[in-house]
Amino acid sequence: MDDQDQIKNAKRLKYYRFLIFGLTFFGYATLHCARQSWSLMKANMESESDISSTFLGYMDFAFLMSYSIGFATLGYYGDRMNLKYFTTIGMFCAVICLLVIGILQTTGAVEGKTREVIFIIFWILNGLSQSTAMPGFVATMGHWFGKQKRGLIMGFWIGTTNFGDIMGYTLGCVMSAGLNIHWGYVPIASATLIFIMVVNLFLFMKPYPEQIGIDVQAEWGSIMDGETKTGQQEQQYLLKQFNSSLFTSVFSQKKDQSSDWSADQNQKKPVNFFNAWLIPNVAIYALLFAGLKSTVYCILFWLPTLLSTEGNHVSMVNKSVVCSLFDIGIFIGGMVVGQVTDRLGKRAVVMGPSILFSVALMIVCLVLNTDNSITNSFLFFFIGIFLGGPYNVCQSAIMIDLAKQKALKNSADALSTVTSLIDGTGACFAAIVQLVIPYAGVNNVFWVLLGLTLVSLILLSPLTVKDITSLLRKKKRKQEYKNNLENNSRKMLLLSSDGEQPIESE
Incomplete structure (x- = not known):
């Protein structure tokens, strides 16, 4: 070309x-x-x-x-x-x-x-x-x-x-x-x-x-060297497999394989719906996502009705504003929490405190029980930020993190199965909660939300502690490495002051 x-x-x-x-x-x-x-x-x-x-x-x-x-x-x-x-x-x-x-x-x-x-x-x-x-x-x-x-x-x-x-x-x-x-x-x-x-x-x-004659592979390849291109081809293959099978049945197994990978794929065994629960952290994140998804959908589906019950007589315009600000908060929270967790390399250490703040704001909503549109807008905007951040991260980045585990390395279509398991579990729990709310009473929606969010927080607690411990150890290792460098520098200066020259490598 x-x-x-x-x-x-x-x-x-x-x-x-x-x-x-x-x-x-x-x-x-x-x-x-x-x-x-x-x-x-x-x-x-x-x-x-x-x-x-x-x-x-x-x-x-x-x-x-x-x-x-x-x-x-x-x-x-x-x-x-x-x-x-x-x-x-x-x-x-x-x-x-x-x-x-x-x-x-x-x-x-x-x-x-x-x-x-x-x-x-x-x-x-x-x-x-x-x-x-x-x-x-x-x-x-x-x-x-x-x-x-x-x-x-x-x-x-x-x-x-x-x-x-x-x-x-x-x-x-x-x-x-x-x-x-x-x-x-x-x-x-x-x-x-x-x-x-x-x-x-x-x-x-x-x-x-390719349907209209555009060569995407050539456009990607023009900015890569040979070694990077090989790694990119692997990523492209995994991305293609992920996108094409993201919502495929948890019981299905793909038959089409890339020619370059066919020999390797034939040696891999598929993960089924039941043993996928045994993969490290999958069960925790599946239940965590179920709690978060149930909470978010509970608010999305019932918040307008909640604002019209009991002593709350919020106008249609104000209800729209409050609900819209909740969605804006979810979007902002997802972007911020995603960026921060990418930089830290740890998810739970940010998600845990974020969920905790959302619990605190829900308690404030329960105590105030107000129909003031400004107060509700403020509260639900920040609930969206603190609740939506972990929800969006769990819905996207967490699934990719799980796919990188060694436990999945020798399993065909494990990513499809794990993704379907997490998404499916979340959707099923969210559906069941929709049955619970009318019987609990629309006026008690906040108690349901608070319970679901607390369960999510409890499930995430072990991983939060683990991530915090890991970050502290990493910080300690960096400090020790820095101290060693400073000590070595002092020794070199002392040797130089005594008239001795450091030995140079040939």
């Missing part, structure tokens, strides 16, 4: 990377928009449509459980079909489910038990449909972005969830408080936004650079 071809290839690559980033970012954001606009409307559903909080808990349980099942099963098909079709078909099915719910409610076509059964069925289908988006988008991003800036880029990309949540709060607020529209039209509006992105994804999304 001559210089002109390289320049042309680099320009096209830059253009398509911007395009892919934008399409996947806004595509997944519209799905989160639909989820959070639904959460914001819960209080309206109870007052306008005689839908109980218990039934809303059933719907949340149905969505999260089917969503986690979709993660564990549908990813298998995503590895074996064009990612554009995989994601757009799933999102289009989600559009249908949302439209059915909205149309049935606005027209009053069904009532009573019949309505509840239909709502549950289509909410289960909605969860399964939406589960195709994340694995498809993550795999697409993995095809287009190399290791060089992947951490930074994916750190910004994961903000799609928080951006989508804020979109959902804004949409619900504008339609309900601003335009005074019945809540049944909100899922219809959400479906419209998703459909617009489905069309754009179908027309413009190119999941594979």
Whole structure:
């Protein structure tokens, strides 16, 4: 490839990377928009449509459980079909489910038990449909972005969830408080936004650079020497395996192997769902993530309703602001905690105190129990920071850390299995909590949150102590090394002052 071809290839690559980033970012954001606009409307559903909080808990349980099942099963098909079709078909099915719910409610076509059964069925289908988006988008991003800036880029990309949540709060607020529209039209509006992105994804999304003649490997190779290139090829292989199998079934095993690695892979034994729990730290992090995910989803799904119960009479606008600030806090916390833990090389030493601060802020919320929007905004913004930091780190960096363990070295597809185990456990626990909240009472949500967060803190405590001890030992070794250097320097000066010359190596 001559210089002109390289320049042309680099320009096209830059253009398509911007395009892919934008399409996947806004595509997944519209799905989160639909989820959070639904959460914001819960209080309206109870007052306008005689839908109980218990039934809303059933719907949340149905969505999260089917969503986690979709993660564990549908990813298998995503590895074996064009990612554009995989994601757009799933999102289009989600559009249908949302439209059915909205149309049935606005027209009053069904009532009573019949309505509840239909709502549950289509909410289960909605969860399964939406589960195709994340694995498809993550795999697409993995095809287009190399290791060089992947951490930074994916750190910004994961903000799609928080951006989508804020979109959902804004949409619900504008339609309900601003335009005074019945809540049944909100899922219809959400479906419209998703459909617009489905069309754009179908027309413009190119999941594979080779599909349009762009040589990504050449672009990566031009900035590497021979030794670095070999290591990069290994990283690319592992990244490809990680992205393509991130949400594959925990019981499945890939058959396709790279030709350069086939002999080595044949000697590796797969890790199944059950013995994966025995891998060091996997069980702790799986349960830790379950507690954190349950807490975050509990706030995301029930905070708008909580702000409308008992003595709290917060307006729709103020509820949107409080919920949006919580999401902004999660995004900021994930970036800050991720950067700090990368620098320290230890995760738990930062995550432990961060969770502890979130517990303290939840206790403050319990004591104050206020409907003051400024106070609530302040509290939930910092709860988002201190709780969202460990949540995002556990969701991303921790899984990569676990994949580097020696225990996984001789195991085929261990990363897929461990990732599915941690994600699946978190989603299942979060789903179960949605059933607990209506029976505990929406007014007791903070007690549920406090309990879940304390459990997470207790689970993380041994690893926090271990990391602190390790850092102290490292600091002690550095000090000893520094003292030795100073002592040797003094000896050399004394020898020089006596007229003796240090022996030079030949």
